[in-house]
Amino acid sequence: xxxxQIAVDAISLGSLYALVALGIGLIFxxxxxxNFAHGDFIALGAYALIVPSASATTTLFVGSWPWPLMVATVxxxxxxxxxxxxxxxxxxxxxxxxxxxxxxxxAVSFFLQHVVLSVYSSRPxxxxxxxGLSEPLxxxxxxxxxxxLVVIAVTISLLIVLAVFLKRTSYGIWMRAAAEDxxxxxxLGVRANTVIAIxxxxxxxxxxxxSIFVVIKGGLLSYRMGVPLVLMGFVATVIxxxxxxxxxxxxxxxxxxxxxxxxxxxxxGLRDGxxxxxxxxxxxxxxWRPGGIVQVAALKERV
Amino acid sequence: xxxxxxxxxxxxxxxxxxxxxxxxxxxxxFGSNLLQHSVIEMLIMVVLVVGTYVFVGNSGILSFGHxxxxxxxxxxxxWLTLPLFLKKLNMPGLPTFLHEWSIPVTPxxxxxxxxxxxxGLVVxxxxxxxxxxxxxxxxxxxxxxVTVGYSNWDxxxxxxxxxxxxxxxxxxxxxxxxxxxxxxxxxxxxxSRHGLLLRASRDDEVAAQAIGVDVFRERLIAWTVSxxxxxxxxxxxxxxxxxxxxxxxxxxxxxxxxxxxVVGGVSSLTGAVLGVVIISLLIEVLRELERGIDVGGxxxxxxxxxxxxxxxxxxxxxxxxxxxxxxxxxxxxxxxxETGAPDSxxxxxxxxxx
Numbered sequence: 001x002x003x004x005q006i007a008v009d010a011i012s013l014g015s016l017y018a019l020v021a022l023g024i025g026l027i028f029x030x031x032x033x034x035n036f037a038h039g040d041f042i043a044l045g046a047y048a049l050i051v052p053s054a055s056a057t058t059t060l061f062v063g064s065w066p067w068p069l070m071v072a073t074v075x076x077x078x079x080x081x082x083x084x085x086x087x088x089x090x091x092x093x094x095x096x097x098x099x100x101x102x103x104x105x106x107a108v109s110f111f112l113q114h115v116v117l118s119v120y121s122s123r124p125x126x127x128x129x130x131x132g133l134s135e136p137l138x139x140x141x142x143x144x145x146x147x148x149l150v151v152i153a154v155t156i157s158l159l160i161v162l163a164v165f166l167k168r169t170s171y172g173i174w175m176r177a178a179a180e181d182x183x184x185x186x187x188l189g190v191r192a193n194t195v196i197a198i199x200x201x202x203x204x205x206x207x208x209x210x211s212i213f214v215v216i217k218g219g220l221l222s223y224r225m226g227v228p229l230v231l232m233g234f235v236a237t238v239i240x241x242x243x244x245x246x247x248x249x250x251x252x253x254x255x256x257x258x259x260x261x262x263x264x265x266x267x268x269g270l271r272d273g274x275x276x277x278x279x280x281x282x283x284x285x286x287x288w289r290p291g292g293i294v295q296v297a298a299l300k301e302r303v
Numbered sequence: 304x305x306x307x308x309x310x311x312x313x314x315x316x317x318x319x320x321x322x323x324x325x326x327x328x329x330x331x332x333f334g335s336n337l338l339q340h341s342v343i344e345m346l347i348m349v350v351l352v353v354g355t356y357v358f359v360g361n362s363g364i365l366s367f368g369h370x371x372x373x374x375x376x377x378x379x380x381x382w383l384t385l386p387l388f389l390k391k392l393n394m395p396g397l398p399t400f401l402h403e404w405s406i407p408v409t410p411x412x413x414x415x416x417x418x419x420x421x422x423g424l425v426v427x428x429x430x431x432x433x434x435x436x437x438x439x440x441x442x443x444x445x446x447x448x449v450t451v452g453y454s455n456w457d458x459x460x461x462x463x464x465x466x467x468x469x470x471x472x473x474x475x476x477x478x479x480x481x482x483x484x485x486x487x488x489x490x491x492x493x494x495s496r497h498g499l500l501l502r503a504s505r506d507d508e509v510a511a512q513a514i515g516v517d518v519f520r521e522r523l524i525a526w527t528v529s530x531x532x533x534x535x536x537x538x539x540x541x542x543x544x545x546x547x548x549x550x551x552x553x554x555x556x557x558x559x560x561x562x563x564x565v566v567g568g569v570s571s572l573t574g575a576v577l578g579v580v581i582i583s584l585l586i587e588v589l590r591e592l593e594r595g596i597d598v599g600g601x602x603x604x605x606x607x608x609x610x611x612x613x614x615x616x617x618x619x620x621x622x623x624x625x626x627x628x629x630x631x632x633x634x635x636x637x638x639x640x641e642t643g644a645p646d647s648x649x650x651x652x653x654x655x656x657x
Contacts, residue, residue: 066583096626103565111615118608279444
């Protein structure tokens, strides 16, 4: 019984990490940018749910709308933020080295965090949307949160839609071509700006979905709420295999499962230090497969 | 190496050292206490960034883990120098000899540096087997492991609460001496055989291996040296504030130190120091503006949070306009003195495109 609950927990957390890792992996594949600001896309999506103010009480804004409208608004908003950051910050430094790009994304992240801080103050804000989803569902003695089931179902459908998009539509094929060899794709007529903009838009969509789930799950907003998520997503992308989207998903589920498993296995005294063990596991996985679980030929240096 | 020959190649150490000596002197002669305080902070950052540069600049691998060596140094010096009664009261987990002895800060600094170097050596053996982005992630893991470890190791680190009562040590001159020594040490490493071998592997890993460079070994040497220097920054920081807590050594400091390095130019020692000076200056100006300036009896101040926003925007502008850093990854040269010293720009464009 207990094992089933843990498995559901692990898959649900893994789904969240997989969505974050996909958002990071999509952009990395095409422009070799590790986007640290992805976590702040998630935070901005969450903050869009409430009325902008620095006061202690939280007033729902988009969060009080009927749910289809709410979800659509948050998605549109985060997509817009992602596209604006791409246009304003990442496009001008597109040809810089990966290290410069990474620091650039740090700077964007720092910028977004402090914009949130100056509008909403640094005080954490509590809110509750869709309280119905936080209720447990009891089936044959097993307690499962409805939310976990929703997270898993939504993630799987998103993965299927994304896979179809990448395999069947011409934009998807452009994107895969660009991820394989950006220069060659451009020579063959793939438009760089369009492909990168689509990648950022999808990345924003994924971030928006994550932010809604995180708010329902945690019920607390803080201006740095995206940081732990982006760290895990970043790690998931790397152990999955940088540049591979399937790898990002596998990496996300791996990190989620390792976290939940450690939570269950570690003695109480060590549980607070769980993340340290998760990251030790990360180093071990990397030593086992330095190129990640799914290795990408395009990233291997040719001599 | 003859003195004449050393003078030829010493410009990348001498010019930045002269720059910070000049700033320290100016702060001593004309600056308020507040300004001197900021200059000391800047000098500590010089030690941190130059230490990080020894590994990142010469190996070409971005490290997110160096700030954890700073934490190791800061906590080690606390264990070595705190008054005995404080240690007995707060840190029951320390080994007995530390309950019976406390030592002056200067030897404690060396011991703390050695501890960090030792930890660096041990963790470097697995981490540096990886390369590229995998190695960077492993260093990020190190940062998380050290932070989480220290915040839960209550019996010697007081967990997430602050350790107070560290003896004061870091004044302007002490910080300056360490910062200059750091620059000289980094330069000495960089022009040594090991530094050159590592730089060769940075520019073309495969070619370096082909001529017999043991890349893993060279990286490990740089990593250990840089752990030592960065730990010294931790010691200086601890004895500057008199109090430490583990939160200070996490992502924010990692971000700002890497930003300084990249803004200056990742693979140039001159750039490392210049980056620190420029970003520190920027932070100082913005702090001043946030405090408010009087214009005709009217106090105009920037709203809170705008300091960070302005720093982020300025950094983005620098990164967009100078993606290779303000120095374009070149080293300083002696003014008015043509030397035979080789310059990295002479070799530009010959490495493999990455």
